[in-house]
Amino acid sequence: MSRKRAAELQERLDNELRRVSLDHCVKCTICETACPVMGVQPLFGGPKYSGPQGERYRDGASVDHSIDWCSSCGTCTVVCPQGVQVAEIISLAKAVKRAEHGGPIRDVLLTQTTLMGKAMTPVAPLANAALGNRPIRKVMEATFGVSADAAMPPAQSQSLHGWLKKRPKPSKAPTRGSVVYFHGCAGAYFEVEAAKCAIEVLEHLGYEVLVPPQGCCGLAAQSNGLFDQATKAILDLARALAAAGKDLPVVSTAGSCVGMLKHEAKHYLGVDDPILDEVGVRSYDISEFLMERHEAGELDFDFRPIEMQLPYHQPCQVRSQGMGAPASDLLRLIPGLKVVDSNATCCGVAGTYALKKEKNAVARAVGQPLFDMIDRTNEGLVACDTETCRWQIAHETKVDTVHPIVLVHRALGLSEG
Amino acid sequence: MRTVVIGAGLAGLTASIRLLEAGVDVTLVSKGPGGLALSQGSIDVLGYRPSRVTRPLEVLGALPGDHPYAVLGTATVRESVSWLGQRLGLVGSPATNLQLPTAAGAIRPTALAWASLAAGDVRDHTTFAVIGVQQVKDFPAALIAGNLDRTVFDGRELRAGFGLVDFEARDGEQDPSPVHFARALDDAATRRRFASAVAAAAGTADVVLVPGIVGLDDPGAWDDFVAALGRPAAEVAMQPPSIPGLRMFQRLLDDARALGLRHVQGSLATGFTHEDGRITGIEVASAGHSKHIRCDAVVHAPGGFESGGLGVDSHGVITERLFGLPLTVDSLAGLTEPEVGAPQPLFEVGVLVDADMRPLGLDGPVHTNLHVAGGILAGAQRAREKSGDGIAVASAWRAAESILGGAR
Numbered sequence: 001m002s003r004k005r006a007a008e009l010q011e012r013l014d015n016e017l018r019r020v021s022l023d024h025c026v027k028c029t030i031c032e033t034a035c036p037v038m039g040v041q042p043l044f045g046g047p048k049y050s051g052p053q054g055e056r057y058r059d060g061a062s063v064d065h066s067i068d069w070c071s072s073c074g075t076c077t078v079v080c081p082q083g084v085q086v087a088e089i090i091s092l093a094k095a096v097k098r099a100e101h102g103g104p105i106r107d108v109l110l111t112q113t114t115l116m117g118k119a120m121t122p123v124a125p126l127a128n129a130a131l132g133n134r135p136i137r138k139v140m141e142a143t144f145g146v147s148a149d150a151a152m153p154p155a156q157s158q159s160l161h162g163w164l165k166k167r168p169k170p171s172k173a174p175t176r177g178s179v180v181y182f183h184g185c186a187g188a189y190f191e192v193e194a195a196k197c198a199i200e201v202l203e204h205l206g207y208e209v210l211v212p213p214q215g216c217c218g219l220a221a222q223s224n225g226l227f228d229q230a231t232k233a234i235l236d237l238a239r240a241l242a243a244a245g246k247d248l249p250v251v252s253t254a255g256s257c258v259g260m261l262k263h264e265a266k267h268y269l270g271v272d273d274p275i276l277d278e279v280g281v282r283s284y285d286i287s288e289f290l291m292e293r294h295e296a297g298e299l300d301f302d303f304r305p306i307e308m309q310l311p312y313h314q315p316c317q318v319r320s321q322g323m324g325a326p327a328s329d330l331l332r333l334i335p336g337l338k339v340v341d342s343n344a345t346c347c348g349v350a351g352t353y354a355l356k357k358e359k360n361a362v363a364r365a366v367g368q369p370l371f372d373m374i375d376r377t378n379e380g381l382v383a384c385d386t387e388t389c390r391w392q393i394a395h396e397t398k399v400d401t402v403h404p405i406v407l408v409h410r411a412l413g414l415s416e417g
Numbered sequence: 418m419r420t421v422v423i424g425a426g427l428a429g430l431t432a433s434i435r436l437l438e439a440g441v442d443v444t445l446v447s448k449g450p451g452g453l454a455l456s457q458g459s460i461d462v463l464g465y466r467p468s469r470v471t472r473p474l475e476v477l478g479a480l481p482g483d484h485p486y487a488v489l490g491t492a493t494v495r496e497s498v499s500w501l502g503q504r505l506g507l508v509g510s511p512a513t514n515l516q517l518p519t520a521a522g523a524i525r526p527t528a529l530a531w532a533s534l535a536a537g538d539v540r541d542h543t544t545f546a547v548i549g550v551q552q553v554k555d556f557p558a559a560l561i562a563g564n565l566d567r568t569v570f571d572g573r574e575l576r577a578g579f580g581l582v583d584f585e586a587r588d589g590e591q592d593p594s595p596v597h598f599a600r601a602l603d604d605a606a607t608r609r610r611f612a613s614a615v616a617a618a619a620g621t622a623d624v625v626l627v628p629g630i631v632g633l634d635d636p637g638a639w640d641d642f643v644a645a646l647g648r649p650a651a652e653v654a655m656q657p658p659s660i661p662g663l664r665m666f667q668r669l670l671d672d673a674r675a676l677g678l679r680h681v682q683g684s685l686a687t688g689f690t691h692e693d694g695r696i697t698g699i700e701v702a703s704a705g706h707s708k709h710i711r712c713d714a715v716v717h718a719p720g721g722f723e724s725g726g727l728g729v730d731s732h733g734v735i736t737e738r739l740f741g742l743p744l745t746v747d748s749l750a751g752l753t754e755p756e757v758g759a760p761q762p763l764f765e766v767g768v769l770v771d772a773d774m775r776p777l778g779l780d781g782p783v784h785t786n787l788h789v790a791g792g793i794l795a796g797a798q799r800a801r802e803k804s805g806d807g808i809a810v811a812s813a814w815r816a817a818e819s820i821l822g823g824a825r
Contacts, residue, residue: 030454033596033658042590042597078683081449081724262705281706295711321704322684324444329679343674 006099013092022052024082031076036346040365044069047076051086071350072223073316091268098225106145110352111220117189120155127155147360151395153190160188160195174208180244184254185216186387194403198253212244217257234265238279250283255385256317287327303411305336311377313342315386327404334411340377344370349392371396421699421712426451428718428791428809430669435817437676444679457654458661459530462511464803483796485808497814508535522564533639537651545577546622556628580618599633599660612645625650714786714820721792742776745795767795773819788816
């Protein structure tokens with residue numbers, strides 16, 4: 001708890017231009033019709049109340065605790081016809097509350113994603129066994145408030161950088177120049193398979209892939225109101241990616257994390273730093289990057305057919321990047337693959353939200369329409385761009401859930417189905 | 418062929434569906450979710466001119482030459498609005514207005530509506546039982562019944578009484594939004610419980626009027642409710658975001674998606690590229706960097722002043738935001754009328770178009786492949802006339818047909 005920090009954040013909340021966008025709110029309540037949490041949790045006042053409406057009355061006084069129900073999915077900002085930065089205002093108000101009143105130590109632990117990866121990888125089978133053990137999870141729930149029902153990241157016995165060190169040099173010489181690959185903490189330690197596929201796809205298509213040492217983007221800290229920690233993380237990341245090469249495209253399979261580079265760190269955390277601006281404008285979701293090159297006539301994909309119906313879920317924090325659904329467009333280029341868009345607002349996990357004991361039931365209720373849709377449409381596989389969403393979907397539906405690039409990898413003949 | 422449609426309101430979605438049906442690739446770019454969530458779940462063609470209109474199509478020919486309907490022609494209005502009504506399964510036709518009770522107890526003329534709304538048509542009923550819900554704001558049953566009860570419609574005295582039911586949509590929630598009520602009533606058991614409560618509160622009347630909250634996602638919710646109630650009933654659309662309007666938005670968006678719509682949501686179109694008098698692409702403000710969408714034709718349906726498609730700056734200069742299109746008037750001076758309820762000339766400001774809905778400059782179309790539709794068109798007092806929906810549907814249809822015609 002820091003009175004001084006709270007006052008600094010309050011100053012931002014009172015005076016930033018984004019805050020002024022609350023004056024554009026005409027109280028149409030369209031955000032309330034779209035908010036996934038409000039639809040299942042009557043204790044949440046909703047985005048209009050927690051954001052622009054409540055903000056008018058937070059003159060020196062703290063916010064009320066119902067704001068904690070917000071999962072930071074960002075849907076309210078996406079649907080607002082007036083351009084009110086609803087989610088940004090709520091997020092900053094949450095950070096003020098956190099600085100004023102503190103919060104559970106659990107929330108700090110949950111944001112130590114890189115540390116978790118480093119600790120779990122060497123003892124992967126043990127870690128997975130422990131996290132799959134009901135009595136242990138019950139103890140974790142009672143001690144730390146980490147829900148016993150929540151999906152947990154699957155530890156791998158080899159990290160991405162471990163694999164990169166050991167693998168043979170790519171046989172094909174690059175023909176299209178270099179890209180910097182941003183894998184995120186999950187890509188480094190938990191979703192290593194997707195990261196490998198991404199690197200192999202980019203190399204197959206003729207790019208040299210540079211993978212600099214890199215840490216966490218700070219998104220989990222941000223959504224828990226830990227703005228100082230998040231700011232340090234995103235700036236360290238931007239510097240690490242910038243160091244890999246000047247003006248190169250930064251390409252990522254971490255669907256939500258790349259949004260931190262593009263807009264969230266600037267608009268939520270208020271980070272105003274040239275290094276972030278410089279890296280942000282050249283950061284791409286991997287499907288976005290491939291589709292842009294394809295539509296510019298630079299890239300053709302010689303895809304083999306994959307005969308399957310595939311439900312695809314675009315996560316809320318990928319949708320909020322305002323680029324359409326490039327993964328869905330890319331997957332549709334694969335012959336035989338029948339892509340069914342979920343059109344669901346959110347899977348409920350919202351990063352660390354579903355991991356919290358008091359929020360897990362809400363998160364599952366948020367995701368229920370998506371899980372039902374997947375039950376109806378899957379033929380053994382689901383595609384989704386963001387790691388925590390994939391874990392949530394796989395946990396709730398028991399259907400294998402992969403990054404879209406895994407299917408692209410397969411369609412390019414780089415792996416067998 | 419690749420097209421970009423800008424705006425997710427009635428015009429944008431209508432144009433998208435027409436183009437997609439013809440096999441054309443459509444990318445819809447929208448900042449907000451369009452105006453349908455703020456609409457009533459009905460399609461107005463022409464409600465007042467200035468007195469109440471009963472047969473809209475017969476009046477369109479008499480409108481002034483710069484009115485959008487005059488440019489579009491009666492046949493296009495009939496064909497396009499009928500097509501949309503059939504597609505959505507609406508009741509009514511552009512030829513004859515329904516006369517529906519409102520949430521203030523007035524009678525609103527509109528051409529087509531969801532069956533649940535059309536069932537309250539005052540041409541078909543004389544006595545009304547208006548049933549409010551204590552937990553639902555903004556459906557003042559006593560006021561509605563009082564106003565209906567003093568109405569003489571077509572020489573007939575209407576009669577209305579009211580009742581109130583105590584019904585929680587979600588346990589313990591005293592102030593739910595209509596959306597949460599509607600979602601609760603998507604559940605069959607909750608719906609039956611609601612029907613019993615309404616049945617107990619409603620006295621004798623030709624028809625029972627309830628707030629427009631009976632289900633959002635379940636298309637069978639209304640018929641099931643009426644069956645459970647066991648007597649004629651109708652929904653009355655409430656103020657925005659109205660459930661019948663949301664149903665229309667969701668249905669049109671679902672239809673467009675099923676036809677293969679690409680949707681760039683939450684992003685403003687900020688610029689365009691052009692060559693030899695043709696638009697070649699649209700710039701979209703996606704996160705991090707702008708996105709350039711190449712296209713062969715554009716339907717620009719951003720709405721008018723309400724949505725920022727048209728704007729007035731602090732110097733009174735009126736502009737079209739994206740393409741800088743020529744407007745009928747570009748200065749606010751003399752366009753506002755202080756008298757409350759008087760027609761505001763400002764609202765008629767907009768873009769003039771040719772028969773293909775292409776914006777006109779001094780030398781003909783500004784861009785040969787740019788078409789506009791909906792609230793951006795000049796020449797209509799939409800709110801007073803109740804003509805906005807019909808203009809949106811017919812102009813979007815015409816724009817799409819022109820693009821398809823050009824492709825043939």
